[in-house]
Amino acid sequence: MTTTVKDQAPAAIAAQKPKTTARKRRRKAPAEADHGRPASFRLYLAVIISATVFLIPIVWLVLASIATPAQFSQGAEGLLNISPTLSNFYEAVTRIDYGKFTLNSLLLATIMSTLTTATSAIVGFAFARLRGKGQKPLFTLLLATMMIPHIATLIPTYILFARMGLVGTYWPWVLWGLAGTPYLIFLFKQFFSAIPLELEDAAIIDGCGWWRIFVRVFLPLARPVILTSFILSFVWAWADYLAPALLLNYDNTTLSVATASGYLDPRGNGLPTIQAAGALLYILPVVAIFLVAQKRFMGSAVSSGVKG
Template sequence: MTLSRRAAVYMILVCVLVLLLSPFVWLGITSFKAPSELRAVPIHWWPHEPTWDNFRQALTRFNYLGYARNSLMIAGIYAVLVTLASAWAGFGFARLNAPGKRIVFGVLLSTMMLPGVVTLIPTYLLFAKVHLVNTYMPWVLWGLAGAPYLIFLFRQFFSNMPKELEEAAIVDGCGQIRIFWRIFLPQSWPVIATSLILSFSWTWGDYLAPALLLDDDRTTLAVKLATGYATPSGAPLNNLVAAGAVMYVVPVLAIFLIMQRGFMSGVATSGLK
């Protein structure tokens, strides 16, 4: 690649990076602006007097930490359960033999093409029949059912693990359950980290399911952020919305920074000569 072509590629990448980061930069700048600066003409691109009071008001205008606790509980429970359930299902598809396994796996993958919003109303009616509306049990059941994409990830990972690991465990008298818990699952930290990050992010940022299934006291922070920062007449307080949104992404960034170490561990061939 010539120098001029490489410079052109770098310029394109920089432009794409700027386009991707500009909404987040603007959100962060807006979170420090006073209300008067949001209505100023011409637009003030940078706050003249940055204020931290927006974050204080964002926390106190409603029970921000209480709704954050609800979101954290739902997202944490779902992330752990769906990771374990998907890992177990992926292990079965990868290492166990059963009639019709390929057909079942194909049907499972086909469900990824079905948008979740299509099944939301039937799901609500089903949960209403068994009196699980306004409880956190739907997220427990969804977690125990696994997620097709995560099952696919675990299945692909377990399929590539050396067969010698399994054969050595069988010689030592291990059954399939013990093989999964003692050998395969500890080696799958890269996929576990990916699953925890994705499933936590899905649930933390979900708006439709909590809005449909939970009342105002039990709902999540994602739902409350949509309606919690407004004047009595209904006009949005954009500076508080921005401050609340900045704090809203902190848990997702935190779990990503914690779990990213898992990508560097869990080599499947560890312990083999």
């Protein structure tokens, strides 16, 4: 599996690379421009139809969120001649302690993304610029851990944390953050590996130790990767459902758990229009971040696709 890494990783991370190495690759932008065949009418039709199908769930969510429950229960006919109302959004933020859950989510995602970005940068630096016995097998292990089924390991992790009394606290996220994320470590490693040796040499001659070289020379160069790493881990933590559902109590849980379980009538049935409004509010930050930082998401998805 590791054979592909060598072949493909450089292509994948090309976007993340410092300019010095860019010229060594086939240039990306022109290659892309003359690559695609021009589109026929039939292709346009196919793309537009697929895009419409892909958008239906989101459009439907928006429609449901501005419908009254009566309109919603009339089904599609009710939703298609809608008289928009914002009352669902009002209900969504008042039925549950919306501010508190949002703060919890923000706090958790910030803790997680800050710590994991810092740790991943340090470990990525170690794998890229330092040498030690057993480094190669360790790196293979790092890549292999990305294959470990995470959901399956989370359940026994829960038992361990429960025995240590960490359930109901944010400590698990601190620990996970401090341990770094293999995928982000890989991202940093790729970036740091491409920085020319001369920069490092100059710092060594100036008498810098490795920690100072890392902080003063490498970290400032890595700003784009740091941002990518922060954004990605923030969105992951924001979107995570299982870990907070297992490890937190209802009053310190995150918005994802509250959104999934907060909007029920007394008999425990979901209130669809309010759920829709809640869900829309909940994904709004993610969609906004996605639209602004689309390239980062796509670029990182690409390098995740060739990591093995």
